[in-house]
Amino acid sequence: MVFETHITAHKEVAKGTHEVTLGRPTSFVFKAGQYTQVAVPKLTHSDPKGRSRQFSIASSPYDMxxxxxxxxxxxxxxxxxLLHTSIGASVQIEQAAGSFLLPQKVTRPQVFVAGGVGIAPLMSYLHQRIDDVWEQPVTLLYGNQNPESAAYLGELQQMSKxxxxxxxxxIYKRPTPGLFAKLAEKHQVAVWWVVGPPGMVSVTVNGLHLGGISADKIMTESFDGY
Ligand SMILES: Cc1cc2nc3c(=O)[nH]c(=O)nc-3n(C[C@H](O)[C@H](O)[C@H](O)COP(=O)(O)OP(=O)(O)OC[C@H]3O[C@@H](n4cnc5c(N)ncnc54)[C@H](O)[C@@H]3O)c2cc1C
Structure with a gap:
């Protein structure tokens, strides 16, 4: 199903990193962790891959x-x-999809691993759940080249305080399996949620396996196309 909507805001949220806000159609439903396909009506810059891309939703499902x-x-x-599409202009979004569904009840420790804009589905979750009582700790391991390129860093620091x-x-160094094998030792009983570009996801998962985390405790979302 396709929904017609429009752009309500553009914002730079880190160096070279852009947030686009769209009006939420009344019947558009989604869960924290899901993505949608965003399409512009017409390309103003040519693109061999066409006029749409899949993006995870970064806002809370509670934001109507x-x-x-x-x-x-x-x-x-x-x-x-998309960057040059004005506020008020029409875009289309598809019905939300995806099985990277973040836990609505935190019954054991959780570790989130985000590579760059892999933070998007986790922001949706954190906005939705941060004020709930968590019986178990939630740790976010957030990988970027440097603090300037880390989207929503100030907000996340505030939440953690x-x-x-x-x-x-x-994490401001290149991820290696060795790094994640070491981190796995600290969080042996946790459920791991790994999201970002495919290379980052596979390095992380390899490291977690080396560190003794079994496959049934690792959920992944690969941003294919990066
Ligand atoms: C489930 C899912 C969720 C996703 N969620 C997100 C998300 O939240 N945010 C997000 O950003 N992406 C997300 N993606 C990936 C997204 O759909 C795109 O594939 C990705 O953003 C790359 O798109 P692009 O238009 O930059 O590059 P593409 O055009 O697809 O090209 C691939 C690469 O070539 C390079 N490239 C392309 N054109 C040029 C050019 N003219 N000059 C220089 N370099 C160029 C780009 O650096 C890019 O890395 C998701 C993918 C999936 C499957």
Whole structure:
């Protein structure tokens, strides 16, 4: 199913990283962790991959007015077009999809691993759940080249200060299986949620396996196309 909507805001949320806000159609339903396909009516910059891309939803399912998506500006024709599409202009979104469904009840420790804009589905979840009582700790391992390119960093730092059960660890070095094998030792009983570009997801998962985490405790979402 396709929904007609419009852009309500553009915002730079980190170096070269752009957030687009769209009006939320009344019958558009989604769960934290899901994605949608965003299409522009017409490309103003040519793009061999066409006029749409899949983006995870970064806003809370409880926000009935808006939907946010976030992406690195790669220079592709689609993203150039979207970046230059004015507030009020029409875009289309598809019915939300995806099985990376974040836990609505935290009954054991959780570790989230986000590579770059892989933070998007986790922001949706954190906005929805951060004020709930968590019986178990939630740790976010957030990988970026440097603090300037880490989207929503200030907001995440604020959340970790305000909520005892939520902690944020930033990683500013290239991820290796060895790094994640080591991190796995600290979080042996946790459920792991890994999201980001395919290379980052596979390095992380390899490391977690090396560190003794079994496959049934690792959920992944690969941003194919990166
Ligand atoms: C389930 C799912 C969820 C996703 N969620 C997100 C999300 O939340 N945010 C997000 O950003 N992406 C997300 N993606 C990936 C997204 O759909 C795109 O594939 C990705 O953003 C790359 O799109 P692009 O237009 O930059 O590059 P593409 O045009 O698809 O090209 C691939 C690569 O070539 C490079 N490239 C392309 N054109 C140019 C050019 N003109 N000049 C220089 N370099 C160029 C880009 O750097 C890019 O890395 C998701 C994918 C999936 C499957």
């Amino acid at each position: 007015d808006e939907i946010k998506v976030v992406f690195r500006n790669s220079g592709s024709g689609f993203k150039e077009t 305000q909520h005892r059960q939520f902690s944020l660890d930033n």
